[in-house]
Amino acid sequence: MALKVHICAVGRLRSGPERDLLDDYLTRFDRTGRALGLGPVTVHEVEDRKNGGMSAEAPLLQGVIPKGAVICALDERGKLMSSPEFADMLGGWRDEGRGDVAFVIGGADGIDPSLRAQVDAKLSFGKMVWPHMLARVMLSEQLYRAASILAGAPYHRV
Numbered sequence: 001m002a003l004k005v006h007i008c009a010v011g012r013l014r015s016g017p018e019r020d021l022l023d024d025y026l027t028r029f030d031r032t033g034r035a036l037g038l039g040p041v042t043v044h045e046v047e048d049r050k051n052g053g054m055s056a057e058a059p060l061l062q063g064v065i066p067k068g069a070v071i072c073a074l075d076e077r078g079k080l081m082s083s084p085e086f087a088d089m090l091g092g093w094r095d096e097g098r099g100d101v102a103f104v105i106g107g108a109d110g111i112d113p114s115l116r117a118q119v120d121a122k123l124s125f126g127k128m129v130w131p132h133m134l135a136r137v138m139l140s141e142q143l144y145r146a147a148s149i150l151a152g153a154p155y156h157r158v
């Protein structure tokens with residue numbers, strides 16, 4: 001069974017260079033991941049039009065996380081990982097037969113504690129705080145990199 005990947009994120013990424021990069025990496029991930037039992041990837045964008053902050057965003061995020069999915073929050077206080085370690089984590093969930101993984105990206109205030117309490121893993125892209133739209137693009141690149149590592153392709157070099 002393939003591990004379907006969901007990016008569950010606050011805010012809509014409009015057309016522009018970041019959107020183009022995101023789409024490009026996700027297309028590459030899908031293409032590379034198919035033979036490895038990874039993907040497809042789906043982006044779920046949620047928006048609270050009343051700007052109610054993270055407590056209002058939490059139920060919207062909950063609503064797009066598939067039932068039974070492994071939930072991995074992106075959080076600057078989370079676990080620092082190398083790209084091969086991230087690839088191993090993804091491959092491990094696939095090998096355990098998990099059907100879905102949901103990567104959750106918060107909005108300007110972050111992820112509400114009620115949702116944070118439910119996650120299985122927390123992944124950090126460093127101690128600095130990145131804009132949530134950039135975090136989305138960075139995740140898409142790391143997903144493609146992880147698939148390339150698992151495929152033995154030469155994209156990842158150290």
Ligand SMILES: C[S@@+](CC[C@H](N)C(=O)[O-])C[C@H]1O[C@@H](n2cnc3c(N)ncnc32)[C@H](O)[C@@H]1O
Pocket residue numbers: 073074075076077104105106107108109110111123124125126127128129130131132135
């Ligand atoms: C502007 S940040 C919010 C930062 C806020 N201080 C918090 O408590 O999470 C928006 C989202 O981008 C993601 N993000 C930002 N920096 C990150 C980092 N260094 N590592 C992982 N995710 C990050 C997280 O999902 C975060 O909820």
